[in-house]
Amino acid sequence: xxxxxxxxxxxxxxxxxxxxxxxxxxxxxxxxxxxxxxxxxxxxxxxxxxxxxxxxxxxxxxxxxxxxxxxxxxxxxxxxxxxxxxxxxxxxxxxxxxxxxxxxxxxxxxxxxxxxxxxxxxxxxxxxxxxxxxxxxxxxxxxxxxxxxxxxxxxxxxxxxxxxxxxxxxxxxxxxxxxxxxxxxxxxxxxxxxxxxxxxxxx
Amino acid sequence: xxxxxxxxxxxxxxxxxxxxxxxxxxxxxxxxxxxxxxxxxxxxxxxxxxxxxxxxxxxxxxxxxxxxxxxxxxxxxxxxxxxxxxxxxxxxxxxxxxxxxxxxxxxxxxxxxxxxxxxxxxxxxxxxxxxxxxxxxxx
Numbered sequence: 001x002x003x004x005x006x007x008x009x010x011x012x013x014x015x016x017x018x019x020x021x022x023x024x025x026x027x028x029x030x031x032x033x034x035x036x037x038x039x040x041x042x043x044x045x046x047x048x049x050x051x052x053x054x055x056x057x058x059x060x061x062x063x064x065x066x067x068x069x070x071x072x073x074x075x076x077x078x079x080x081x082x083x084x085x086x087x088x089x090x091x092x093x094x095x096x097x098x099x100x101x102x103x104x105x106x107x108x109x110x111x112x113x114x115x116x117x118x119x120x121x122x123x124x125x126x127x128x129x130x131x132x133x134x135x136x137x138x139x140x141x142x143x144x145x146x147x148x149x150x151x152x153x154x155x156x157x158x159x160x161x162x163x164x165x166x167x168x169x170x171x172x173x174x175x176x177x178x179x180x181x182x183x184x185x186x187x188x189x190x191x192x193x194x195x196x197x198x199x200x201x202x203x
Numbered sequence: 204x205x206x207x208x209x210x211x212x213x214x215x216x217x218x219x220x221x222x223x224x225x226x227x228x229x230x231x232x233x234x235x236x237x238x239x240x241x242x243x244x245x246x247x248x249x250x251x252x253x254x255x256x257x258x259x260x261x262x263x264x265x266x267x268x269x270x271x272x273x274x275x276x277x278x279x280x281x282x283x284x285x286x287x288x289x290x291x292x293x294x295x296x297x298x299x300x301x302x303x304x305x306x307x308x309x310x311x312x313x314x315x316x317x318x319x320x321x322x323x324x325x326x327x328x329x330x331x332x333x334x335x336x337x338x339x340x341x342x
Contacts, residue, residue, distance in 0.1 A: 061319055062308070062312040062313065062319075064281060065279065065281055065283075065304075065307070065308045065312055066308040066309070066312065068279060068280055068281070068304075069279075069301070069304040069305045069307070069308045070305060070308070072301045072304065072305075073301050073302060073304075073305050080280070162281040162282075163280050163281060
């Protein structure tokens with residue numbers, strides 16, 4: 001119990017030390033990014049989802065170093081994760097807390113996957129997905145397929161890739177589509193081998 | 204008590220940054236530094252394999268002390284090695300390395316034109332390292 005309390009406290013401490021930006025500015029900037037991407041890809045929703053995930057990936061590979069570096073200098077020791085549950089806890093309690101200031105919970109833990117539940121999402125505070133009007137029929141884009149916050153999936157995938165965990169991430173429940181909570185499902189595909197050590201193993 | 208050189212090695216063993224931190228540092232050419240970087244990377248890996256006590260995954264060379272030199276290495280969980288050489292008796296080596304890691308995340312990683320694993324050519328990063336050096340008193 002105290003270990004998770006430590007992790008939560010670490011998240012809060014790091015959040016306190018992070019420079020902040022206006023939430024509205026953040027949400028609106030992300031919204032205009034989505035609009036731009038929609039325009040670039042001619043409202044092809046599945047392509048937009050892929051691009052958001054790619055953008056998230058580039059962010060994630062850099063975020064992980066920031067999380068590790070800032071916790072080192074703040075005297076917070078994040079021990080090497082011994083199992084997936086610890087990894088999930090670090091992402092939820094330290095990662096999401098430090099970068100976004102939001103509370104995130106871990107659930108549905110198996111030995112190869114876990115879920116992250118976000119009750120509040122700063123990206124979609126002003127967002128409503130357009131509903132399909134009857135006369136448009138099938139010609140307009142299917143807004144329900146848009147994974148508005150898919151960037152998070154990319155961030156998690158990129159971050160875990162840097163620490164040798166290859167994962168697949170997807171949004172399974174989204175508040176914008178009417179569910180009560182945002183749920184991200186993370187599946188571990190493989191644990192990549194550590195760098196150079198492989199070459200020097202004894203035969 | 205002076206810091207002599209800083210070098211940063213990426214996950215695959217390539218040197219991504221090198222900088223001499225004082226005039227007392229030896230004058231070595233760039234190619235030589237590239238070789239030093241990759242040699243150190245291999246030695247780090249061999250040391251981890253040769254260690255009688257297998258501990259954590261990020262085992263490897265942490266500190267080399269000799270009469271004329273102290274070499275301190277900090278390996279991040281993402282596989283990057285920050286290596287600092289200094290005159291014997293210099294303190295705060297680990298602390299300085301961690302500050303340089305923070306400078307790397309704030310200046311090099313957040314630079315939109317910086318590609319991961321490539322040589323670092325960021326003015327902000329150089330300045331940040333200068334700041335760390337002056338804070339830890341490079342005389």
